[in-house]
Amino acid sequence: MPQFHEGAAGQIEAEQVHVAAMYGLLDERLADVRAQLADVLRSSADSAGEVYERDVAAERLARGLRRLEGAEEGLAFGRIDGADGTALHIGRVGLHVDDHDVPLLVDWRADAARPFYEATAVHPMGLRRRRHLRVEDRAVRTVSDELLDGSEAATDDVVGDGPLTEALEARRTGRMRSAVATLQAEQDAIVRSPHRGVTVVQGGPGTGKTVVALHRAAYVLYAFPGVAARGVLVLGPNARFLDYVSQVLPSLGENDVLLATCEELAGVLPAAPEPFDVARLKGSYALAEALADLVRSRQAPGSGFTVRVGQERVHLESVDVAAAREAATASGLAHNPAREVFKEHLIGTVTGALERGAVETLEHIDAEVAASTGMNLDAAAAADLRALGLDDAPAANPAEVFDAETVRANLMGDAHVDRAVESLWPRLTPEGLVRTLLADARAMTRHLASLTGDERARLVRPSEAPWTDADLPLLDEAAALVDGPPEQSYGHVVVDEAQELTAMQWRMVMRRCPARSMTLVGDFAQAGALTVADDWSQALGPHLGSRFALHTLTVSYRTTQEILATTHGLLSRIAPGQTPSRSIRRGEPPRRLTTAPHTIAATVAGELQAQAEAHPGELLAVICADGRVEELASAGVAGWARLVPASEARGLEFDEVLIVAPEEIAAARPSGERDLYVALTRATKRLCTIAVRPAPQPVP
Numbered sequence: 147m148p149q150f151h152e153g154a155a156g157q158i159e160a161e162q163v164h165v166a167a168m169y170g171l172l173d174e175r176l177a178d179v180r181a182q183l184a185d186v187l188r189s190s191a192d193s194a195g196e197v198y199e200r201d202v203a204a205e206r207l208a209r210g211l212r213r214l215e216g217a218e219e220g221l222a223f224g225r226i227d228g229a230d231g232t233a234l235h236i237g238r239v240g241l242h243v244d245d246h247d248v249p250l251l252v253d254w255r256a257d258a259a260r261p262f263y264e265a266t267a268v269h270p271m272g273l274r275r276r277r278h279l280r281v282e283d284r285a286v287r288t289v290s291d292e293l294l295d296g297s298e299a300a301t302d303d304v305v306g307d308g309p310l311t312e313a314l315e316a317r318r319t320g321r322m323r324s325a326v327a328t329l330q331a332e333q334d335a336i337v338r339s340p341h342r343g344v345t346v347v348q349g350g351p352g353t354g355k356t357v358v359a360l361h362r363a364a365y366v367l368y369a370f371p372g373v374a375a376r377g378v379l380v381l382g383p384n385a386r387f388l389d390y391v392s393q394v395l396p397s398l399g400e401n402d403v404l405l406a407t408c409e410e411l412a413g414v415l416p417a418a419p420e421p422f423d424v425a426r427l428k429g430s431y432a433l434a435e436a437l438a439d440l441v442r443s444r445q446a447p448g449s450g451f452t453v454r455v456g457q458e459r460v461h462l463e464s465v466d467v468a469a470a471r472e473a474a475t476a477s478g479l480a481h482n483p484a485r486e487v488f489k490e491h492l493i494g495t496v497t498g499a500l501e502r503g504a505v506e507t508l509e510h511i512d513a514e515v516a517a518s519t520g521m522n523l524d525a526a527a528a529a530d531l532r533a534l535g536l537d538d539a540p541a542a543n544p545a546e547v548f549d550a551e552t553v554r555a556n557l558m559g560d561a562h563v564d565r566a567v568e569s570l571w572p573r574l575t576p577e578g579l580v581r582t583l584l585a586d587a588r589a590m591t592r593h594l595a596s597l598t599g600d601e602r603a604r605l606v607r608p609s610e611a612p613w614t615d616a617d618l619p620l621l622d623e624a625a626a627l628v629d630g631p632p633e634q635s636y637g638h639v640v641v642d643e644a645q646e647l648t649a650m651q652w653r654m655v656m657r658r659c660p661a662r663s664m665t666l667v668g669d670f671a672q673a674g675a676l677t678v679a680d681d682w683s684q685a686l687g688p689h690l691g692s693r694f695a696l697h698t699l700t701v702s703y704r705t706t707q708e709i710l711a712t713t714h715g716l717l718s719r720i721a722p723g724q725t726p727s728r729s730i731r732r733g734e735p736p737r738r739l740t741t742a743p744h745t746i747a748a749t750v751a752g753e754l755q756a757q758a759e760a761h762p763g764e765l766l767a768v769i770c771a772d773g774r775v776e777e778l779a780s781a782g783v784a785g786w787a788r789l790v791p792a793s794e795a796r797g798l799e800f801d802e803v804l805i806v807a808p809e810e811i812a813a814a815r816p817s818g819e820r821d822l823y824v825a826l827t828r829a830t831k832r833l834c835t836i837a838v839r840p841a842p843q844p845v846p
């Protein structure tokens with residue numbers, strides 16, 4: 147907590163006057179927008195166009211309303227005082243008194259707010275003082291100043307413990323808070339970067355990668371309106387994580403960001419998780435190649451083409467079919483829409499053949515009549531016309547008599563033709579395509595030659611088997627190949643825990659961000675069981691080459707020095723090249739307990755009870771191997787603490803963490819040691835590991 151300072155009460159009072167004025171203006175704005183929205187909703191709209199315009203206006207106002215409502219808690223949190231005596235308040239939204247030059251409150255993302263985050267004693271950026279305000283329930287609770295120009299503290303400066311310490315010491319609630327008031331300079335530089343392409347942020351556990359990613363999303367919405375109009379998507383590893391971060395953007399006044407998992411993008415609900423060895427295979431790029439290859443193999447392979455048109459049979463040679471296939475593939479369209487190009491091209495060729503046939507038949511008749519009667523039918527027809535006084539009429543040209551347009555149009559709707567086209571270029575479905583590919587190992591040989599026979603055998607799925615989570619990126623890939631790019635894409639995509647994505651999932655993400663404007667944050671030392679890439683170049687190279695800006699965060703704001711120190715040995719094994727983060731927090735050394743297999747539940751319960759009594763109100767978590775969750779749940783652990791399977795602990799944070807059977811977590815999956823590293827780095831205050839002693843072996 148900030149130290150008591152005798153000037154503090156006076157400063158709090160003075161700030162309260164400003165803050166009250168801000169809330170007064172916020173209320174006015176809210177009332178104004180609510181009234182406008184009510185007017186719009188009441189207004190009549192007769193035509194479809196008017197209804198559309200009304201809906202658009204209502205949506206815009208509703209969005210503005212949500213932004214203002216989101217700013218209520220802690221509306222203002224900072225103030226900067228220039229060496230020239232000017233002062234600006236910084237907050238969650240900007241508030242301007244009409245026509246007044248100086249804003250009452252500056253949006254934290256505005257350029258004018260930059261020195262609040264970036265000024266240091268070495269580079270004060272024209273500031274004398276940076277002030278943090280803690281505002282709760284519309285009342286200023288604390289004021290805390292940092293002097294940046296080397297001047298002595300005056301009576302109106304309140305210099306004490308920083309607000310960062312206060313934020314970090316605060317109890318966890320199970321929901322991440324925004325760090326807008328205390329973003330650190332190295333974080334802010336990334337959040338505010340003018341770079342519109344791909345920004346990658348790496349750093350050890352607790353270095354604020356998620357903080358940066360979410361504040362970056364809010365900044366993009368504010369600073370790049372063109373990108374914002376196309377939408378912002380935030381991807382996280384699982385529903386638990388998304389729930390944890392769900393409040394941050396609304397508290398920054400941004401409600402229009404979609405939070406989702408990769409799986410949700412596919413629009414198919416998986417019925418089961420995939421065993422990780424198969425999931426790893428299904429995540430590999432070979433599957434994308436195989437699906438594309440399979441589609442190509444269904445596109446007019448080789449043969450000629452015969453179609454019945456009326457009474458006639460028209461045969462096209464394989465070169466004609468190949469020309470149609472080339473036209474269809476050159477269109478760049480996905481398989482099903484390209485089928486139309488193929489069909490049109492083929493019908494063009496059939497029509498040409500029919501036309502040639504018609505001309506030949508007429509000429510043949512003329513020749514036969516001339517041979518048998520000596521009569522020239524064309525000359526006779528011309529004479530007849532002259533007799534009728536139509537001597538200027540042109541001689542009928544058989545090619546002109548043939549109405550190619552009508553023939554072509556008829557053929558497009560002809561069922562025979564469609565059946566014939568279907569045999570060459572069948573309509574496909576994404577589900578059908580994936581089922582076909584994975585139906586049997588022998589057939590897979592052709593399209594998945596890079597895998598071993600054993601790997602192919604593991605990929606086989608009975609065609610009626612329900613979809614698994616690892617099938618979803620395959621379905622998404624298949625949908626893109628068959629029907630084209632997804633309907634919904636985004637102007638900017640944020641991916642948290644990005645080290646988790648498989649090659650196939652990266653393809654899903656890239657497909658949804660055609661402009662390649664992204665913020666990707668993660669840590670390969672925390673990679674889970676499906677990750678095969680060792681670094682960003684391997685993960686992103688196939689999609690982006692080296693076109694990404696890489697930043698590294700170095701300070702851990704979560705884990706205490708004592709906890710971090712216990713992970714150094716593990717870190718040097720799982721990520722030999724990685725420099726450990728520097729923690730700015732001190733705490734208790736982690737504790738180690740031991741128990742027997744049959745007393746695990748009792749030991750955990752006893753420990754939780756003791757901790758709950760010693761530290762009431764703190765957020766406790768028990769992390770264990772996935773296979774042990776059920777046993778601990780039925781022992782009632784969830785009544786005391788959050789019970790988290792190790793595979794789902796990424797990104798989460800608690801005051802105290804109890805790790806049950808760490809050796810079991812390390813052995814449970816190929817990424818076990820990395821899972822354990824994640825588990826060990828979830829606590830902000832205290833860590834306790836409970837090792838399980840092997841049961842004594844019976845004496846033979």
Ligand SMILES: Nc1ncnc2c1ncn2[C@@H]1O[C@H](COP(=O)(O)OP(=O)(O)OP(=O)(O)O)[C@@H](O)[C@H]1O
Nearest residue numbers: 325328329330351352353354355356357703704797
């Ligand atoms: N500038 C900051 N001000 C206040 N709190 C911060 C700041 N930066 C980080 N924190 C806090 O530190 C903790 C860790 O941050 P965050 O979850 O973003 O780290 P991370 O790098 O994503 O961690 P992990 O790799 O474990 O997922 C959070 O409680 C976050 O609120």
